[in-house]
Amino acid sequence: MDFENHAQRALDTATAKGAQYADVRFGTTRDEHVEVRNGVVAGLSDAESSGFSVRALVDGNWGFASSASLDDDEIDRVAALAVDIANASRAVQTHRIELLPAGKFIDSYQTPTQIDPSTVSTSSRVEYLLNVDKEMRAVQGVTVSRSWIDVWHTDKLYASTEGSRIKQSLVQCGSALTALAVGDGDVQDRQYPGTAGLYQTGGYEVINDAKLLENARRAGEEAVALLTADQSPSGTKDIVLSGDQVSLQIHESIGHALELDRVLGWEANFSGLSFATLDKLNTFRYGSDIVNVVCDMTCPKALATEGYDDEGTPAKSVDLIRNGVLVGYMAGRDTAAAANVGLAGVVRAEYWGRLPMIRIGNVNLVPGNATSLDELFDGIKDGIYMESNRSWSIDDKRLNFQFGCQIGYEIKNGKKGRLLKNPTYAGMTPEFWASCDAIGDQSTWVAWGTPNCGKGEPLQTARSCQGASPVRFRNVNVGVGYGG
């Protein structure tokens, strides 16, 4: 495809129709998926999609249109439609959308990979998952075994009336397994790795790193053992969360709360608002002194890492929480201008045909000093270790939360004890993070990816990362939902 000519045609049409600013994104995605369920291949798919979209700013109003057709007529129609849509919004215009400059970039970016996924045949992926599945089903009592591998390729081209021309080629891979056991009036499941699997940018090495085969039998055994495990207790206890559970805690109670569009009310109807309002910037105590969180779009391996976001802002690292104090937001060009803050490079669309919006990037908890889980257990007289998420719920300003995990262990006098099922914990975001008194070190830190974050109307999914280590929290309300 002649990117330069097509892009220029779209931008010229939008400009001629009255746009003061326009950008155009051409994209191609290819998603390869292999899934095995109970010994049979339940999903073997290879989906490709391509098209383009135009975003136009006309007298302070946004318009956006997209199409799967890629000929000149359609480029003209879509570019003109974007401007018409923007003009229609004048009917209720009380606010003029402005843009912070992103700069002019003529550049390209490619995800670094060690093993090109195309060198690993689909048949070998199938064979690997069938072996993983066999391991799970070797455990008596496993009712459903499921495992899958995803390989995602994204090629995208961005051009703007400000002169940027950016080509990017991204590769993201992930894999996971889940073992489900059904008992009398009870269902227990164990997933691995973590909650959603291991999803990162990179080549097939990401799937090799997950080590599904080595962990499949253990996951099955744990699912079955949970059916007869004691119920996790209710009350107030010290807890240690596994790194993947901390990742989800960050996603829900920090990541979403610090999306500037939510803070400004742009997501009020659906995703909600945020308790972390602008007046709290640089003063609000979000957590204890050891809590440091960054949004680092350059983080190696992290699932959201790319060279530029979908409005031409280069990847960068932005401090969100420093020594427990709120110091930053994830902002896009329009929201940053409205709130007078800096850009984060996190405005992304699900694919070429969707409107770019602020999405959680790589929101990482900076590692602490604890060298192992045992060190985190030290000093806990009576607590619970919880691993891997089973349910997650938080209010629409990101304050009141309740999370359930798949598996728990009693902690008595600093030692890991008996197995516990259905562990849950609940709290209010700032109080919870204020109770954090120990964080695992770099050796325990993983760039956990979230492949399916939902936001926006119409709903878009996005891929984010929350790098985390295991963390200890004091005096937490546990057991809610099971009598607590």
Next chain:
Amino acid sequence: MAVDFVVDQTEVQRALDIALAASKADETEALMMGSESALTRYTHNYIHESMVERNWQLSVRAVVGKRSGVASTNRLDADSIAGVVARALEMARLAPEDQDFPGLPGDAGPLQDGGDAYDAATAELPPEARAEAVASIVRVMRRSELYAAGFVSSRSDTIAIANSKGVRRFFRFADSAINIKAIGPSSSGYAEGHARRFNDLNPEALAQTAARKANEGANPEVLEPGKYTVILEPPAFREFLGYLSWIAFGAQSLDQGSSFMSGKIGQPVMGANVTIRDDFANPKGLGVPFDFEGVPRQRIALVERGIARDVAYDSYYAAKLKHANTGHALPAPNSYGPLPLNIVVDPGSRTLEDMIASVERGVLVSRTWYIRLVDQKQTVITGMTRDGLFLIQNGRITRGLKNMRFNESIVGALNRCELASELVRSESHVLPAVRIEDFNFTSGTEF
């Protein structure tokens, strides 16, 4: 001129025919889904996002013996179609045999009538009409000294299926929706509308409902956690039933034993006043008369007068479990198995107003948020209330309440409930408000 695979039936069928003709598989299925989706979002009483998205996808399922593979593309020239067919076949040849796979379904005969589902005026609604609807919402908000956030949407969709065993289906439908969250200094109120015809929606009336709720809920008070008589309005009840559909009303969850219906077909599971159906043809619903394998959708009773009756089946689970195919397949491949997408709950006898009037002390829930499963077999969920929580005292709504978290068994709640008499569409479901006794609120939040 670009081909529009959303509206052009001839072109859609041509693409399906090319796919079938190009295939060397034992059996082949070609599924085309196209949509033009328009949505205008507003907040702070102005439009901040507005868009039209047009896309389509051709998905080809190739079958070789008892093996199958799926490939898809949105490039629909002859070469690209031949390419996707070849990829699907390559996938199928890589898959091990699935002894339970029965092959693709054949033509299962005529469709039941789901009513007139395509309104051209809705399908082609211009951005100016959506903006005017926002303007009428904003006028109500200004009169009420509030601001609103939400959306006005319209869309048209095409689903077409052909397979090598003679199935040929094409269906086009339109839909529209308005969502309003009215926001005041200390409270918010919610209203929504869904209709096949945009002109059947009344943005001003919906805005008045949302504004009234926001104003009535001003300066909310804290309610102590505990068990209360609760009335869930349809948008809140819909989330409960949507979750129940997903975890329990499909043949896969029945088969694997994780559904509360497993082993209980024919037995009482809910109150005798509860009947839950799946009915694509309800006039308030979307009216799509076949599933994603082209099989005619059947109207089924899932729970009838409290008795567990049936779940949704597709061709795979119908063959595996020796049950009639009810026409509830999702697009292949998927992890969920067949699911009912058009839940309809039979109404009760009292109006919502009468039901409120009958509550001595209780809580009215307008909308829920972030519901997640706590315990699958016991159907325990947790979630938050939002955008309109009210205290009912002596049959009257007396004040707004700060939002609460609940932990509640859906099936347990439907064993101690009363259903209201008016049916309302919420998303793709049609249902009344519901009164539930001893509803379990476990904590509160700050707003």
